[in-house]
Amino acid sequence: MAVSQRRSKRKISGSIYKGFRKKRQNELGGDPSFTQLEPRKIRAERVMGGNVKLSMLCANTANLYDSKAKAYKQAKIKTIAGNPANVNFVRRNIMTRGAIIDTEFGKARVTSRPGQHGVVNAVLI
Numbered sequence: 001m002a003v004s005q006r007r008s009k010r011k012i013s014g015s016i017y018k019g020f021r022k023k024r025q026n027e028l029g030g031d032p033s034f035t036q037l038e039p040r041k042i043r044a045e046r047v048m049g050g051n052v053k054l055s056m057l058c059a060n061t062a063n064l065y066d067s068k069a070k071a072y073k074q075a076k077i078k079t080i081a082g083n084p085a086n087v088n089f090v091r092r093n094i095m096t097r098g099a100i101i102d103t104e105f106g107k108a109r110v111t112s113r114p115g116q117h118g119v120v121n122a123v124l125i
Helices: none
Strands: 035-037 041-046 052-059 061-066 071-082 100-103 106-110 121-124
Touching: 035 071, 061 100, 061 106
Parallel strands: 035 052, 061 121
Antiparallel strands: 041 052, 061 071, 071 100, 100 106, 106 121
């Protein structure tokens, strides 16, 4: 069944809007990708306009920015240390934007949206 992102069927008062059309393609949504800590796996999805969106399903490396050296490094991710989005994501090793990851160079905060951008970018803390 299609995931829809259209307005609610109910008004603020609790009454129901009168239905006047079916679902439209521009209102379609998708399932969350829940990027996990495993060897890299990417899913390509066709989106509006025939474009392709990359969803990262699994990742074990990150593009790490070191603000002192002003340089980027490719770093292996050891574990997920914290996640402000959901406490249970730490237990399940799920990366989202804002997650604290433990890398070989130290702890870092994820700055990209892996499920939307298809890449894990992070900044050393």
